[in-house]
Amino acid sequence: MEPKEYRQRVKRLEPPRPIARNALWAFVVGGVICLIGQVVQSGLMAVGYNQETVKAPTSIIMVFLGALATALGIYDRIAKFGGMGANLPITGFSNAVVAPAMEFKQEGPIMGTGARIFQIAGPVIAYGLLTAFVVGLVRFVIMGGKP
Amino acid sequence: MKVQTAPSPTGQRGHLRLDATIASSATVVGPFEAQGPLGPLFDRVVQDDLCGEKSYERAELCLLRGAVELLLDRSEVSATDVDLLIGGDLLDQITTTNFAGRDLGVPLLGVYSACATTSESLLLGALAVTSKAASTVVCATASHHLSAERQYRFPLELAVQRAPTAQWTATGGAAFLLGRNDEGLARIVAATVGTVQDYGLKDPNNMGAAMAPAAADTILRHFRARGQASRDYDLILTGDLARAGLPLLEELLGEEGERPAHRLQDAGVLLYDPSQDVHAGGSGAACSALVLASLVLPRLRRGELRRVLLVATGSLHSPRSYQQGETIPTVAHAVELEAIV
Amino acid sequence: MSYLLAFLVGGALCLLAQLVMDVTKATAAEILVGSVMLGAIAAGFGLYEPFAKFAGAGATIPLPGFGFSLVSGLIKELPKEGWVALFSGAFKATGAGIKAALIFGVIASFATRARA
Numbered sequence: 001m002e003p004k005e006y007r008q009r010v011k012r013l014e015p016p017r018p019i020a021r022n023a024l025w026a027f028v029v030g031g032v033i034c035l036i037g038q039v040v041q042s043g044l045m046a047v048g049y050n051q052e053t054v055k056a057p058t059s060i061i062m063v064f065l066g067a068l069a070t071a072l073g074i075y076d077r078i079a080k081f082g083g084m085g086a087n088l089p090i091t092g093f094s095n096a097v098v099a100p101a102m103e104f105k106q107e108g109p110i111m112g113t114g115a116r117i118f119q120i121a122g123p124v125i126a127y128g129l130l131t132a133f134v135v136g137l138v139r140f141v142i143m144g145g146k147p
Numbered sequence: 148m149k150v151q152t153a154p155s156p157t158g159q160r161g162h163l164r165l166d167a168t169i170a171s172s173a174t175v176v177g178p179f180e181a182q183g184p185l186g187p188l189f190d191r192v193v194q195d196d197l198c199g200e201k202s203y204e205r206a207e208l209c210l211l212r213g214a215v216e217l218l219l220d221r222s223e224v225s226a227t228d229v230d231l232l233i234g235g236d237l238l239d240q241i242t243t244t245n246f247a248g249r250d251l252g253v254p255l256l257g258v259y260s261a262c263a264t265t266s267e268s269l270l271l272g273a274l275a276v277t278s279k280a281a282s283t284v285v286c287a288t289a290s291h292h293l294s295a296e297r298q299y300r301f302p303l304e305l306a307v308q309r310a311p312t313a314q315w316t317a318t319g320g321a322a323f324l325l326g327r328n329d330e331g332l333a334r335i336v337a338a339t340v341g342t343v344q345d346y347g348l349k350d351p352n353n354m355g356a357a358m359a360p361a362a363a364d365t366i367l368r369h370f371r372a373r374g375q376a377s378r379d380y381d382l383i384l385t386g387d388l389a390r391a392g393l394p395l396l397e398e399l400l401g402e403e404g405e406r407p408a409h410r411l412q413d414a415g416v417l418l419y420d421p422s423q424d425v426h427a428g429g430s431g432a433a434c435s436a437l438v439l440a441s442l443v444l445p446r447l448r449r450g451e452l453r454r455v456l457l458v459a460t461g462s463l464h465s466p467r468s469y470q471q472g473e474t475i476p477t478v479a480h481a482v483e484l485e486a487i488v
Numbered sequence: 489m490s491y492l493l494a495f496l497v498g499g500a501l502c503l504l505a506q507l508v509m510d511v512t513k514a515t516a517a518e519i520l521v522g523s524v525m526l527g528a529i530a531a532g533f534g535l536y537e538p539f540a541k542f543a544g545a546g547a548t549i550p551l552p553g554f555g556f557s558l559v560s561g562l563i564k565e566l567p568k569e570g571w572v573a574l575f576s577g578a579f580k581a582t583g584a585g586i587k588a589a590l591i592f593g594v595i596a597s598f599a600t601r602a603r604a
Binding site: 010 | 347
């Protein structure tokens with residue numbers, strides 16, 4: 001059989017991903033995490049933070065919760081069915097930093113944990129910063145830095 | 148200068164006629180494998196994934212060494228009587244096997260063909276015995292789910308959703324003692340060394356599909372060399388195409404007029420129960436070795452099976468070759484086993 | 489009401505990301521990088537700010553919200569710092585989250601080990 005023909009057959013026989021089920025779970029898990037985020041944010045505003053100052057402490061608390069669930073070995077289980085519902089929220093970003101930090105502990109604190117800590121989150125930060133730079137540059141050139 | 152070459156002695160390149168006995172075998176598995184359908188058939192179960200060690204790499208070493216030590220112990224053979232240890236694993240530089248060689252102090256040949264390592268080492272061991280270059284050979288393979296995840300995939304705690312075609316690396320070690328004895332579990336009578344196949348597949352989450360053409364090629368070459376067909380076998384055991392690759396192999400064989408039906412089984416399907424959530428099934432250098440030692444060899448010994456073809460298959464990619472967009476080359480080595488009667 | 493909106497909108501963003509991943513068979517890393525970039529671009533056009541006002545945590549907790557924070561932090565600093573803000577601005581709004589993840593990550597690596 002020709003390789004091309006075989007590849008088409010593999011595609012045909014491949015068990016389909018459970019798209020509807022995955023989407024539903026992503027919605028539920030992602031929704032619940034965002035709901036927790038809203039509870040944290042509203043709670044902080046109730047104790048005196050305003051619309052601007054609340055952002056950083058909300059992030060910190062959500063990152064902490066993600067890190068805790070990762071360290072306890074729960075977060076990867078949530079993601080098994082939650083998929084993007086667990087990956088996309090900031091708790092997923094936290095997991096992407098904490099998981100390699102724990103993983104590469106065996107290779108030492110410098111070249112293990114230290115060097116690999118951004119293995120997964122690094123691309124997100126790098127391309128996020130790059131995009132922000134380009135967006136900012138365009139606005140700077142067009143509007144001269146006016147907000 | 149043109150070198151004169153003689154035709155292949157068996158008439159088929161890579162086909163070997165062998166005469167060796169598998170005198171005994173030993174298996175050590177992780178707790179998860181012990182929960183599978185073959186659980187009661189394994190010789191030893193380690194208490195946890197770490198095997199009392201400080202890393203999963205060392206745990207894999209503990210499994211391989213444990214299997215060899217158990218084998219020597221139950222066969223009443225001392226390490227100093229072993230002419231050769233032939234084995235392999237999945238880790239970079241096959242450290243598991245090489246470190247076991249250091250610990251055991253036996254002349255060591257480390258081999259690698261991913262999950263085809265089981266049949267590669269049995270084939271080489273039988274070759275050494277057949278040629279009378281060695282009289283006592285130990286063949287051993289090991290793999291560990293967590294060390295393989297670390298090497299090939301993602302950090303263990305990372306939130307990832309696995310594809311339904313993904314396979315689960317088996318945690319375990321298996322060892323076989325080969326010699327020229329008249330008694331034992333089974334005889335190795337022939338083997339076919341695989342040619343590396345590449346049908347241009349790239350998805351490391353569907354290795355079964357990438358390996359099926361290699362299995363088909365080796366099986367058909369073996370049949371041709373032996374003048375056999377699938378009906379001559381009680382069992383053709385592939386390892387590890389799993390649930391994603393096995394139907395593809397059936398189709399490929401069917402096109403060549405071979406319909407082994409129930410005679411064709413896969414170690415990756417047999418090792419775990421579907422309820423264990425291992426997706427398409429098991430894989431890993433130990434997978435086919437564990438099934439061979441726990442399920443197949445005892446049945447050959449009891450005469451319930453007369454002739455078995457072990458066709459272990461391996462995906463020969465590396466994480467780096469995958470990231471560079473390379474396709475997945477695969478190989479399958481066949482070893483023909485016969486009941487001793 | 490804000491709770492319901494956070495749940496629905498946050499869930500919808502995750503659902504969308506999951507759909508794109510399953511249909512295109514992109515890797516999770518590709519989807520995450522793409523979401524941050526899309527969030528940043530939307531913020532550049534001034535679209536994300538009203539969205540965040542509307543959906544609250546439903547818009548800021550998912551990763552596109554990280555892209556939004558990068559850009560809005562940068563834009564805020566532009567009038568004060570000029571071109572230097574192109575390099576320094578983005579981290580001001582997002583530094584807390586990144587630094588928290590780093591610190592908790594290192595602590596977790598000391599305190600526990602990765603397992604099955």
